[in-house]
Amino acid sequence: MTQQTPNSPGSEQGSLDRDKRLARARLHLEAYGADRARWPEDAKALFDKFAGDYRFEIAREEAAALDETLALSPAEPAGDALQARILASFEPIAPHAALFGGLRPRKGFGRFVPAGALAGLTALGFAAGAASAGVTVAGAEDEALYYAEATLAVSSEEDALWAQE
Amino acid sequence: MAVGEDSDEALVARAGRGDRAAASALVLRHTDRIFAASYRMLRERAGAEDAVQETFLRLWKTAARWKPQGAKFETWLYRVAMNVCLDKLRKRGREAPEEAASERADSAPRADEQLISEERRAAVEMALADLPERQRQAITLCHYQELTNIEAADIMEISVEAVESLLARGRRALRDALFPQRAELMEGARHDAANA
Numbered sequence: 001m002t003q004q005t006p007n008s009p010g011s012e013q014g015s016l017d018r019d020k021r022l023a024r025a026r027l028h029l030e031a032y033g034a035d036r037a038r039w040p041e042d043a044k045a046l047f048d049k050f051a052g053d054y055r056f057e058i059a060r061e062e063a064a065a066l067d068e069t070l071a072l073s074p075a076e077p078a079g080d081a082l083q084a085r086i087l088a089s090f091e092p093i094a095p096h097a098a099l100f101g102g103l104r105p106r107k108g109f110g111r112f113v114p115a116g117a118l119a120g121l122t123a124l125g126f127a128a129g130a131a132s133a134g135v136t137v138a139g140a141e142d143e144a145l146y147y148a149e150a151t152l153a154v155s156s157e158e159d160a161l162w163a164q165e
Numbered sequence: 166m167a168v169g170e171d172s173d174e175a176l177v178a179r180a181g182r183g184d185r186a187a188a189s190a191l192v193l194r195h196t197d198r199i200f201a202a203s204y205r206m207l208r209e210r211a212g213a214e215d216a217v218q219e220t221f222l223r224l225w226k227t228a229a230r231w232k233p234q235g236a237k238f239e240t241w242l243y244r245v246a247m248n249v250c251l252d253k254l255r256k257r258g259r260e261a262p263e264e265a266a267s268e269r270a271d272s273a274p275r276a277d278e279q280l281i282s283e284e285r286r287a288a289v290e291m292a293l294a295d296l297p298e299r300q301r302q303a304i305t306l307c308h309y310q311e312l313t314n315i316e317a318a319d320i321m322e323i324s325v326e327a328v329e330s331l332l333a334r335g336r337r338a339l340r341d342a343l344f345p346q347r348a349e350l351m352e353g354a355r356h357d358a359a360n361a
Contacts, residue, residue, distance in 0.1 A: 040314050072289045
């Protein structure tokens with residue numbers, strides 16, 4: 001291997017490359033701060049390479065000072081009341097609507113019946129209803145198809161609930 | 166299987182079938198972090214609570230249709246919350262910093278050290294509130310929520326390079342705001358160099 005002297009082209013190129021990588025390392029300090037754990041995985045090798053280099057350490061101290069200052073602003077806690085409020089705001093999803101996923105009612109083919117109208121019905125009740133219409137319910141998907149095609153009487157108030165979707 | 170052991174994706178699938186226990190588990194699991202991020206964006210409690218509630222309501226309504234598509238569920242949740250916050254900010258203008266300061270006003274006498282600590286915290290929060298929205302968002306997600314640059318890029322729907330640029334500019338602005346003497350020194354040094 002050829003020994004490189006300070007004035008040889010090879011060492012000059014190597015010095016330029018090192019300066020570029022150092023500049024890149026300092027940009028990472030500017031973006032991610034002084035804590036190596038916060039750096040992207042693929043940049044940690046760069047951190048390790050320049051740790052101890054005085055130019056890197058000066059920039060790292062500045063970044064650390066900002067990190068410490070930012071830590072003076074702790075996270076604001078949500079509180080239990082918010083969670084309770086969120087859960088209370090969830091309206092019940094109609095069982096068959098849950099089966100349908102993204103399906104929407106089609107005009108002329110019948111309407112979905114919201115959970116309120118079907119309160120108290122069990123899965124057995126659904127199957128019994130389907131059976132009385134002459135349909136064998138083989139599984140959830142078949143049941144979903146049956147309800148998508150069936151014609152059911154629906155009140156205009158319940159229509160409005162579905163119009164909000 | 167107990168809901169506590171389920172992955173987010175499994176809970177979303179169950180919530181999509183109307184399972185309220187699964188939906189509750191998701192709310193309990195993620196509310197604190199989503200609220201913390203929303204609060205940093207909006208700088209006032211009521212708005213942050215509304216943003217979080219709206220986020221989880223969207224989840225509840227669309228859970229049956231939710232598909233991972235390569236991203237984690239939490240990434241999706243953050244994205245919705247951040248977009249809700251940005252909408253609120255754009256409608257509200259920049260009144261939040263004053264509201265946040267008045268929320269913290271306390272007339273009771275306090276020890277000097279506590280006062281200094283409160284003042285420093287208020288200074289940090291004011292500096293954060295003064296950042297452009299996208300810089301504040303990048304710093305909230307990467308620095309405070311400790312998400313990776315890839316996750317933040319996914320949430321913000323920009324490139325990783327763009328996230329890094331926002332982070333660097335945001336941190337520079339914070340440094341200039343919080344260490345003004347340094348900013349003045351640097352400005353003086355730049356002026357001297359230009360006139361040399």
